[in-house]
Amino acid sequence: MIKTIFLITTVSLLSACSITKDSEPAVVEDRSSVTQESIITLDESSFESQSIVGASASLSSAERVAVTELKNTGTNFILYFSYDGFDIDESATAQIIKHANFMRDNSSVNLRLEGHADERGTREYNLALGENRALSVKEVLGLYDLSSRVEVISFGEEKPIAQSHDEAGWKKNRRVEFIYQ
Amino acid sequence: MKFTKLLALFLTLYIGTANAILEVTVLKRIENAFPIVIAPFDVAGDVKKGKVIADIMRDNFNRSGEFSASSAENVINKVDFDHWQEKKAEAIVFGKIEKVSKKVFNVWIHLVDVYSKQELYAEKITVHDSGIRRIAHYLSDRIYFALLGEKGSFYTRLSYITVVNKDKGKREYRLEISHSDAQNPQTILTSGSPILSPSWSPDQEKIAYVSFENGRSEVFIRYPFVRRKTQKLPYFDGIASAPSWHPNGESLLLTLSKDGNKDIYSYHFKNDKLTRLTKDTAIDTEASYSPDGKRIVFTSNRSGQVQIYIKDLSSNKINRATFEGRYNAKAVFSPDGKTLAMVHRVDKDYRIALLDIKSRDLTIMTENQLDESPFFSPNGGMIIFATNRGDRGVLSVVSLLGRETFELASKEGEVREPNWSHYSR
Numbered sequence: 001m002i003k004t005i006f007l008i009t010t011v012s013l014l015s016a017c018s019i020t021k022d023s024e025p026a027v028v029e030d031r032s033s034v035t036q037e038s039i040i041t042l043d044e045s046s047f048e049s050q051s052i053v054g055a056s057a058s059l060s061s062a063e064r065v066a067v068t069e070l071k072n073t074g075t076n077f078i079l080y081f082s083y084d085g086f087d088i089d090e091s092a093t094a095q096i097i098k099h100a101n102f103m104r105d106n107s108s109v110n111l112r113l114e115g116h117a118d119e120r121g122t123r124e125y126n127l128a129l130g131e132n133r134a135l136s137v138k139e140v141l142g143l144y145d146l147s148s149r150v151e152v153i154s155f156g157e158e159k160p161i162a163q164s165h166d167e168a169g170w171k172k173n174r175r176v177e178f179i180y181q
Numbered sequence: 182m183k184f185t186k187l188l189a190l191f192l193t194l195y196i197g198t199a200n201a202i203l204e205v206t207v208l209k210r211i212e213n214a215f216p217i218v219i220a221p222f223d224v225a226g227d228v229k230k231g232k233v234i235a236d237i238m239r240d241n242f243n244r245s246g247e248f249s250a251s252s253a254e255n256v257i258n259k260v261d262f263d264h265w266q267e268k269k270a271e272a273i274v275f276g277k278i279e280k281v282s283k284k285v286f287n288v289w290i291h292l293v294d295v296y297s298k299q300e301l302y303a304e305k306i307t308v309h310d311s312g313i314r315r316i317a318h319y320l321s322d323r324i325y326f327a328l329l330g331e332k333g334s335f336y337t338r339l340s341y342i343t344v345v346n347k348d349k350g351k352r353e354y355r356l357e358i359s360h361s362d363a364q365n366p367q368t369i370l371t372s373g374s375p376i377l378s379p380s381w382s383p384d385q386e387k388i389a390y391v392s393f394e395n396g397r398s399e400v401f402i403r404y405p406f407v408r409r410k411t412q413k414l415p416y417f418d419g420i421a422s423a424p425s426w427h428p429n430g431e432s433l434l435l436t437l438s439k440d441g442n443k444d445i446y447s448y449h450f451k452n453d454k455l456t457r458l459t460k461d462t463a464i465d466t467e468a469s470y471s472p473d474g475k476r477i478v479f480t481s482n483r484s485g486q487v488q489i490y491i492k493d494l495s496s497n498k499i500n501r502a503t504f505e506g507r508y509n510a511k512a513v514f515s516p517d518g519k520t521l522a523m524v525h526r527v528d529k530d531y532r533i534a535l536l537d538i539k540s541r542d543l544t545i546m547t548e549n550q551l552d553e554s555p556f557f558s559p560n561g562g563m564i565i566f567a568t569n570r571g572d573r574g575v576l577s578v579v580s581l582l583g584r585e586t587f588e589l590a591s592k593e594g595e596v597r598e599p600n601w602s603h604y605s606r
Contacts, residue, residue, distance in 0.1 A: 084487065084508075120531060122511040122524050122553055123377055123598070124423040125480055125487060127391075127398060128436065128443045128464040131420050135441050152441075153397045154420060158375040165551070165569065 056112070056181040063109050067180050070102050079137065081174040084121070086132040088140060096137055099178060100144040111146075113137050114177040115154040116161075118170035127156030133176045201343070203363040203576075203589040203596060207243060215328065217242060218270045220253035222288075223277035234288065237317035238274065238324070240362060241335045244587045245325070245562065246580030265295045272301070272328060284310035292324050302327035314365060322604075334558035337361045338602040339565070340369075340379040340388055340405075341576060345594035356390060358405050361558075361601075363589045369405045381602040382426050387412075388600075389424035389433055398422045400435060415453060425469040434458075434477060436466040445479055458492060459499070465490075467511045471518045478502065478521060480510040489523055491538070503536060505543045511554060512536070515561045522546075522555040522564050533566050533579065546579050556601050567597040 054077055055067045071077060075098040079088075088096070103111060115130030131154035138150045162169035219239045221232060235252070242248035257275035265273055276290035285307060292302040302323060308316045318335040325333030338358050345353045356370040356379055370376065374393035381388055388403045400421045404410040414421065419438035426433055432449045445458040445468040459465040463483035470477055477492050489503040489512045503509040508526035515522065525534035527545060533552045535544045546564065555566040558578075563586070565578045570588070574595030577588045589596060 084482075119551065121487065121508065121526075122467060122480070124436065124467045125464065125510050127377075127420060127422050128438070128466045131438055131441075131443065132464065152419070155375070155393065156377075156398075158377070158393065165572070 054179065056179050058181045059109065063106065063180065066102070066106050067109070070098070073098075075099065075102070077178045079133075079176045080171060081133050081176070083118075083170075083174070084129065085174075086129065086136045088136050093140055096140040100141055100146060103141070103146050103149060104144065109180045110149045110151065111141070112151045112153065112179040112181055114159075114179060115152070116159060116173055116175050116177070117157045118173040119157045119160065119165065120170065123156055123158070127154050127158075130154035130156045133174075137176050137178075201591055201593050202366055203359070203591055205240075205244075205363055206588045206590065208577075208587055214249040215247055215272075216270050217248050217250050217272045217274065217328070218253050218265065218268075219250050220257040220273065220275040221255070222275070223256040223258060225277070225279045233313060234276075234278070234317045234320070235274075237314060237362065237364075238321045241318065241321040241333075242325075244362065244578070245333070246582055246586040247329070247562070260293050260295075260298075262295055262298050271295055274324060281307065286310070286313075288316060288320075290320055290324075292327055314360060318360060318362070331562070332560040332604075334560045334562060334601070335361050336604055337559055338381070338385065339363065339576075340381060340600045340602070341589075341596050342376050342379065342598040343591050343594055343596050344574070345591075356388065356403065358388070367405070369403055370411075377598060378423055379598060379600050380424050380426060381600055383428055383430045383603055385602050389426065391422045391424065400424045400433070414448060423467050427470055428472060428474045434468040434470065436468065445477065458494075469513050471514045472516055473518060476514075476518075478512045478514060480512070489521065489536070502538060502541075503543075504541060506534075509534075509536075513556055515557050516559060517561060520561075522557060522566075524553055524555065533564060535564075535581075547577075549577075552577075554598050556599055558601050559603050565599040565601055567599060 054071065055064050059067065076095045079092050079095060103109060113134040115134030117126035117129045131152060134152040134154060138147065138152050141147065141150050160173040162172040219235050221235050239250040239252060242250035257273065260273050273293050273295060274290065276288060279287045281287055288306045288308055290304055291300060293300050304323065306316060321335040322333035338360060340356065340358045343355045343357055347353050351373060354372045354374065354376045355368050356376050357366050357368050359366040369388065372392060372394055377391040379388050379390040386404060386406065388405055390401055390403065391398050392401055398420050400414045402412040417437050417439055419441060420443060421435060421437055423436040424433050431451065432447045435446050435448055436443055437446050442462060443464045443466055444460055445465050447456045447458060458477060459479065461481065461483050463481050465479055465481045468477050468479035475494055477494065479490055480487060481490050487508045487510050488501055489509045490499050491502050492499045502521065506525050510524045512521040512523035519538060521536040521538060523534055523536065524531050525545060530550045531552050532545050532549060533547045533555045535546055549568045551569045553567045555564050557564055563578050563580050565576055567574055568577050573590065574597045575588050575590040576596050576599045578586050580586045
């Protein structure tokens, strides 16, 4: 009960102090239909493999089951962002809190946050932007003292999910992926 | 006019990799370009070799955007000035090649002005078989200088990244170098992970680049002419990227996010020392030096928008350089230090623009949708950049006269991230 109250407080606190720029805030895509099959093991050698979101090869089978359960409860493993934006809005915060609770309940897992950008603009700027997106997510997790278990990396525009050169593709590529390891 | 070079690839002494040669497409010629005739050389013995020199030189001058180079029907030994005045040629290049031994040649070259009837330049060079192409570029620079009083950019190299799609959605990234005309390509590095931002050292012996081969962005130094030699910079937390050399070659500008905060640092090779050059909570990246090493230009979103800033390294003052447009990024100084080339957003398009630093006049040089990575030729006469043609990444070169002059494409995949070397040794 105490825990629940704490969470609600944090949500309102975060949304109150989130800086709103002229860009639209982070959008959370509904991926509640994601099933167990879509959790694909990350194979370090296949850099370009798609949908590596979720669990890396280093997890134990019990941890893997736990990650799968988290997915099945409708938790998003990808957060999406606006053009040149890295702000976290209320619904994104709610998703991050689900991950924070999961990490508290599963103290052996660590999280890698991978930040990405769309292809527009320069590659080096996008590399920095991708890191800012992942750091925004880490900042929320930091409120739960989870920082030491969270690793942030950025791939900039180098690992797009969608290949199309239009807004439909770009909005899928401006993202942070959650990978438990 | 489209022509694909079918010349046998010259395999270097150092790296015996056969490479995919880029396809060169000349886009436009300028109407009032300088008309020059480069006659086939008079070759004693091996006809093919001599033809190559004149052909390379003609292609060089046509690609420069400033010349219209044509051939003559026959070799020239003595110039018929009346004939060439009638043909409206303004300068004639001719020469001869003699075999000294099986693989060594003597090359004589002459440049004459058709109207003054003066010889502007003449030289005799002894060249080894393997150096024929390089000599053609060297001679092109000499003729360019004799005619315009400015250095050419032919005897130089390019570096670029090619990306080839492989089976099962995998990609292969290659760091490649070539001559200024995209010939003689050599693969310096092949990786399954992205390679970014290759940058030639001023002495041309090293290329700094960013690789994700260890799962995150790190900066490495590769020695393209020393087989397998790679140097890794010390480990930095977070992002390490955007390498760019000091003009003296002794240090490297980097973007590091050691504490999550992306700032510009200079890394000194001699003592492994890092000097922090910017300190701001915003993103600071894509830094490069002015030619005299006294200023750096970089990209920052400190105003809330992505814009270009210049830091004076003696006063430590940082001034915003761009005020036109909501997105300006990845600026580089021109060789004379007066102009910046950069990526400039126009509505929804990203184009290459030139900024006169003093007057703040901005000139948009291209008409594409997704231009990136502009870089000046060493004489400042051209800018090479990456863009998209259809779904494919290609390199394009625009003359400062405001025309896109030629394009470099790979049949196998994408080409991106061009960087132009200084003059060859």
